[in-house]
Amino acid sequence: MKRSAAPIDLQARAAWPLPEPALAYFPNVRFANSDRDLAAGAAQIHQLKPFGGVALTDRRPHIPVLLDRCVELLAPALTRRGADGAGAVMIDATLGAGGHSEAFLTRFPALTLIGLDRDQTALRLAGERLAPFGDRFRPVHTPYDGIDDALIESGYRPGELDGILFDLGVSSMQLDQAERGFAYAQDAPLDMRMDQSTGLTAADILNTYDARTLARVLREYGEEKFASRIAKEIVRERARRPFTTTTELVELLYAVIPAPARRTGGHPAKRTFQALRTEVNGELDCLRAAIPAALNALRPGGRIAVEAYQSLEDRIVKGYFTDAIASRTPEGLPMELPGYEPLFTSLTRGAERADEHELELNPRSASVRLRALEKVVTRGGL
Secondary structure, eight states, X not given: OOOOOOOOOOBOOBOOOOOXXXXXXXXXXXXXXXXXXXXXXXXXXXXXOXXXXXOOOOSSXXXXXXXXXXXXXXXXXXXXXXXXXXXXXXXXXXXXXXXXXXXXXXXXXXXXXEEEESOHHHHXXXXXXXXXXXXXXXXEESOTTOHHHHHHHTTOOTTOEEEEEEEOSSOHHXXXXXXXXXXXXXXXXXXXXXXXXXXXXXXXXXXXXXXXXXXXHHHHHHOOTTHHHHXXXXXXXXXXXXXXXXXXXXXXXXXXXXXXXXTSSSOTTHHHHHHHHHHHHTHHHHHHHHHHHXXXXXXXEEEEEEEEOSHHHHHHHHHXXXXXXXXXXXXXXXXXXXXXXXXXXXXXXXXXXXXXXXXXXXXXXXXXXXXXXXEOOOSSOO
16 A cells, blocks of 8 residues: 655754665765664754755765776677667666666767666656657666566567666665655655555555564565564564554664664664565565576677675675576586587676775765676577
8 A cells, every 4th residue: 555655854863873884775874863862862964955856865966886897897798889889789777866877878879778667756867867868768667677578668689688787776866765765764654665656565564474474574685683573573563553654663673672783783773674675675586587587688798787785686696697607518528518608708706896996986885796797608598
């Protein structure tokens, strides 16, 4: 059930600097004040003027993570027919506000780019931002596992793609829209849907899942070691009053998580919010479907780059990439059998991390892991 957004209380509590791994998921917390001391007073968060009709609360503009490196990795695949990207087709599988897409369309003035996003607000805002590029930009409303259908809708087929980029996780734009409920530092309805036109909200999950299922979600998707304790308390509390806002959940987490644990590892709500967001949006299942589809959609010489920000996502990407670069020749044979060569070659040595310059420029890059491959052989898909 879609819930109307309650007025957002921009009066924060006590200031609390978070470690960089937490800020990578919730960059606006750097400028918001924390709920750690619920009784303390603090300065008001400055609200920015609406962007495309959406009020934002972050004080600094979003900078695409590892932008130059992503362009460097994908450029050879996009410029095989010409330095301007003539004839090349690229997918930005996580369009968001369009920062990465804008850079690619600008640097390769003949490139065609298909932008995917399940968030209709993101599509609208990115569409406005990228309108100057005309029909070189083609937005598609779909999760990133809808690659094949998006290609067909745009007039292409799997196997004709030159490049694809994934920048996983919740977008800065979504975090900055307080009413979406993604950020624990601001009071908002417990929604967390990337596509607000469909699906369960975080409140629905908190108010309907049994304790065992809630604990599994928190443990598997948030790697929360107090999952069982939190789940039992959620079930006990919702019998008295259903959960509707982020503040209600944050207050429960402060009460349940022991004080020594609250003092280490970032904000005590971080893991629970990550787990709920992942469950609401089916993010890991979507990723498990999207990576094989993306690899299969590339033409020989095509390239893929994936930016992941948490270990669960990176583990999935690493698994598929490891399989893609492995030889199919049976072990023990003295030579590579024709037709059994690796389908892909790695462009990064493991996962690349942000350097000091990038971290200074863009704190959100603190936990990023970037992996990239090039397709070298096609053999009936993957």
